[in-house]
Each structure stands twice: as C-alpha cells, then as structure tokens.
Amino acid sequence: MEERVQRPKILILAGGWSREREVSLKSGEGVYGCIPKDLYEVTLCDPKEDMALLFSHLKDVDLVINLLHGQKGEDGSMQGFLEILGVRYLGSRVTASAVAMDKYISKLIYQKAGLLVPKAVPVFEREDLNEERIKGLGLPLIVKPINEGSSVGLSLCEDLSSAMKALKEGLEMGMRMLAEEYIQGRELTCCVIGNRELMALPIIEIIPLHSKVFDYTSKYEAGKTMEICPADIDEDVAKMVKDTAITSHKALGLRTWSRTDMILKEGKIYILETNTLPGMTPNSLFPLAAKAMGWDMTQLVLKLIKLGLED
Ligand SMILES: Nc1ncnc2c1ncn2[C@@H]1O[C@H](COP(=O)(O)OP(=O)(O)O)[C@@H](O)[C@H]1O
Ligand SMILES: [Mg+2]
Structure with missing residues (x-):
C-alpha cells in the first residue's frame, strides 16, 4: 500500500487586533491562497475571531506564519506568546520585533549603527x-x-x-x-530575505500620485501610487540603499525577512523605518520586489517557509 507522506503543518495568523487588521486579513488570504496544499497542510486563523482554533493548532504545528501587522502581532507580543509555547514561527523574535516597531527606539539604534535618520x-x-x-x-x-x-x-x-x-x-x-x-526626496523601499546569509531584493521606488506622502489611501487604493521596481537609480546608489537595508536589518537583530523604508535626498539615504512583518497582499511591495527577481508569490512564500523551517 502506498504510504502517505505527512505534510508539514502550517498555521497562518492574520487579522488580529490592530488598526492594520484589514490589511493583515488580505495578507493572510494572499499567502494562504498560494501555498500548494499537496506540500503543506495549511490553516488560516484570525486569533481575534477564533482563539480556540489558534490553541487547537499550536500543539503540533510545524511553522506559524505570523502576518498580524501592527500592535500585538508585530510588536513582540505574539512572538512572546509563541516563544513560551515553544512554537516555531517565521520572522523576528520578541525584542527585535518590539524595537523595530518603536519608531523612536529604532531611530537610536540606526544612529548607533552609523545610519542617517530624519531629526x-x-x-x-x-x-x-x-x-x-x-x-x-x-x-x-x-x-x-x-x-x-x-x-x-x-x-x-x-x-x-x-x-x-x-x-x-x-x-x-x-x-x-x-x-x-520632513525629508523631501525620492522614496525607496528595500526588502531583505535570509537567515545567516542576507539578500537584498531589487529596490522599489514609490511615487504617490495624489499626495505628498505614502499615506493609507496611497498604500491600499488602486491607481494612487506608482511603484517602480527595480528603481531607476545609479548602480552605486542602489548598492548603498541595499547595504543600508541589510545594515538596518542586522542592527535591529531581525530574522528571515524585513522591508526598510528610506528617502534618498541629495545622495544621502535617510531611514524612516524597518517593517518586520511586511505586507503580503497581492499588491504589496515585498511580492513586487520578489517578482523583479523572477519569483511569483508561491515561490516567494515557499522560500520564506524554507527559511522559517531551517532556523
Ligand atoms: N520624515 C519623513 N519625511 C518625509 N516623508 C515621510 C517621513 N516620515 C514618513 N513619511 C511618509 O509617510 C509614509 C509612512 O511613514 P513610515 O515612517 O514609513 O510609517 P508607516 O509605519 O506608517 O509606514 C512614508 O512612506 C513616507 O511617504
Ligand atoms: Mg512605512
């Protein structure tokens, strides 16, 4: 009789309690939809709506893909909960998540690492x-x-x-x-992926078409922003931007993936922030940068799962 190979169990967390709940739900659907179910047994869970589902899966899950953007999901709280239970999860651990989520403390760390930030x-x-x-x-x-x-x-x-x-x-x-x-310049964002060996993905330039800043509407309404990937910048500047994204990732002590938002002004790179749980909706920036590498959403997610399982 043919033996059925056990598929690794993956639990995706999306939704949650923060003001970014709606975005998180879309990230969750995006990631859930692209994981081949013949390779992995996948469950999508919104812990705000169904805590019982979360608890029932934590006993024997192989990897949690936490896509709870914002407070309680991205700030170290969920990471602490999973650490205590001894559950393996994708992405940064408790302290690094908390530090990166705090735009003031992270600024102090960037400065300590020799990076430039807006006053x-x-x-x-x-x-x-x-x-x-x-x-x-x-x-x-x-x-x-x-x-x-x-x-x-x-x-x-x-x-x-x-x-x-x-x-x-x-x-x-x-x-x-x-x-x-306020730093008036070209807005760039750079995704980083990897565990021990980090790789910066092609840089994205963000040009909001209807406002001076990349605000909520520009981020999530179709046609409000032009996103150019790879960004049309000189090679030496691109190298600086990628190095800055990797230095930020390391300085904050992040793990597996991140996306650093920056502004390029008069040849200088100012860091705005590093996202430890980047958006993963089909229109999000991380999937866009991956596409420029030739990876579709499934290939990107499979790479993240592999990195999550190996570390
Ligand atoms: N100091 C700044 N100078 C110019 N634009 C900024 C500055 N801070 C934020 N912005 C604009 O606001 C957007 C969101 O700010 P950011 O610090 O990345 O926070 P969030 O976590 O909300 O993405 C940026 O993408 C950029 O367009
Ligand atoms: Mg940002």
Missing part, C-alpha cells in the same frame, strides 16, 4: 507639547505615532499650529507621538 522629537505626554521643542525641525514637518503602521495617524503639517493639533489628537487617542523633520 525627531518624541511627544509622549502632554508636558511634551511645546512649540519650542519642535520648532527646530523646520517646516513642513511629519507627525506620526511611534508604534503604528500603514501610515495610520500620520500627517504632513505645513505649520506649527497644525503640528501641535495633530500631536495633541494623537496623545488624546492614547498614542505616543513623534514630530519628525
């Missing part, structure tokens, strides 16, 4: 709301929460009073905020 002033409590503190950043300036993604809560402020208002609103919503120097 920023933290606004964590009402006492920090003082025009004098943020004046030096110049105008316009960017106001953003330190631990959100998908441009949630981010605004480009043309004057100090609108910046103060945006900071105050953020604080009132319970978010810790950052006022940041």
Whole structure:
C-alpha cells in the first residue's frame, strides 16, 4: 500500500487586533491562497475571531506564519506568546520585533549603527507639547505615532499650529507621538530575505500620485501610487540603499525577512523605518520586489517557509 507522506503543518495568523487588521486579513488570504496544499497542510486563523482554533493548532504545528501587522502581532507580543509555547514561527523574535516597531527606539539604534535618520522629537505626554521643542525641525514637518503602521495617524503639517493639533489628537487617542523633520526626496523601499546569509531584493521606488506622502489611501487604493521596481537609480546608489537595508536589518537583530523604508535626498539615504512583518497582499511591495527577481508569490512564500523551517 502506498504510504502517505505527512505534510508539514502550517498555521497562518492574520487579522488580529490592530488598526492594520484589514490589511493583515488580505495578507493572510494572499499567502494562504498560494501555498500548494499537496506540500503543506495549511490553516488560516484570525486569533481575534477564533482563539480556540489558534490553541487547537499550536500543539503540533510545524511553522506559524505570523502576518498580524501592527500592535500585538508585530510588536513582540505574539512572538512572546509563541516563544513560551515553544512554537516555531517565521520572522523576528520578541525584542527585535518590539524595537523595530518603536519608531523612536529604532531611530537610536540606526544612529548607533552609523545610519542617517530624519531629526525627531518624541511627544509622549502632554508636558511634551511645546512649540519650542519642535520648532527646530523646520517646516513642513511629519507627525506620526511611534508604534503604528500603514501610515495610520500620520500627517504632513505645513505649520506649527497644525503640528501641535495633530500631536495633541494623537496623545488624546492614547498614542505616543513623534514630530519628525520632513525629508523631501525620492522614496525607496528595500526588502531583505535570509537567515545567516542576507539578500537584498531589487529596490522599489514609490511615487504617490495624489499626495505628498505614502499615506493609507496611497498604500491600499488602486491607481494612487506608482511603484517602480527595480528603481531607476545609479548602480552605486542602489548598492548603498541595499547595504543600508541589510545594515538596518542586522542592527535591529531581525530574522528571515524585513522591508526598510528610506528617502534618498541629495545622495544621502535617510531611514524612516524597518517593517518586520511586511505586507503580503497581492499588491504589496515585498511580492513586487520578489517578482523583479523572477519569483511569483508561491515561490516567494515557499522560500520564506524554507527559511522559517531551517532556523
Ligand atoms: N520624515 C519623513 N519625511 C518625509 N516623508 C515621510 C517621513 N516620515 C514618513 N513619511 C511618509 O509617510 C509614509 C509612512 O511613514 P513610515 O515612517 O514609513 O510609517 P508607516 O509605519 O506608517 O509606514 C512614508 O512612506 C513616507 O511617504
Ligand atoms: Mg512605512
């Protein structure tokens, strides 16, 4: 009788509790849809909706693919939960996830690693709301929460009073905020993949067509952004951008995959942030960069699974 080979069990987590829930659900569907079911036994689970499903699968799962963007999924919380249970999961571990999710702490680490970041002033409590503190950043300036993604809560402020208002609103919503120097330049993003050996994928240039920043609408509505991959930049600049993405990944202590957002201005590269759980919807940037390597979504996901299982 033919013996049936056991397929490795994969549990995909998508949805979750953060403001990026909708994006996460799309990432989950995108990844679930492209994994060959004859190779892997795959379950898609939204832990917010079905915690029981999550618990029932954790006992004998071979790999968790965590696609819970944002708080509780990307910030080390889910990673800590999986560590305690001894479950193998794709991507960065607890501390690295927490540090990368915090746009203020990660800035300090980038600087320590010799990388360039936009100047920023933290606004964590009402006492920090003082025009004098943020004046030096110049105008316009960017106001953003330190631990959100998908441009949630981010605004480009043309004057100090609108910046103060945006900071105050953020604080009132319970978010810790950052006022940041606005860097006007070419926006680039670079994906990194690998465990011990890291590889930077072709760089993507992002050109929002309807706004000055890559905001939520530009990110998720069709036709709002032009994404060029590989970016049309000189070879020596491309090398610098790739090196910067790899240095950021290493400096933060990340694992298996990441995507670093940067701005190129007058030959200098400013780091905005590194995403430890990059979007994986069919229109997301990581799949786009993979496509420029000749990998379709299935090939990309199979590579990630292999890396997740080997480490
Ligand atoms: N300091 C800045 N200068 C210019 N543009 C910025 C700056 N910070 C953010 N942006 C714009 O806002 C977008 C989102 O900011 P980012 O820091 O990457 O946060 P998120 O986690 O929300 O993606 C960027 O892709 C960029 O278009
Ligand atoms: Mg970003």
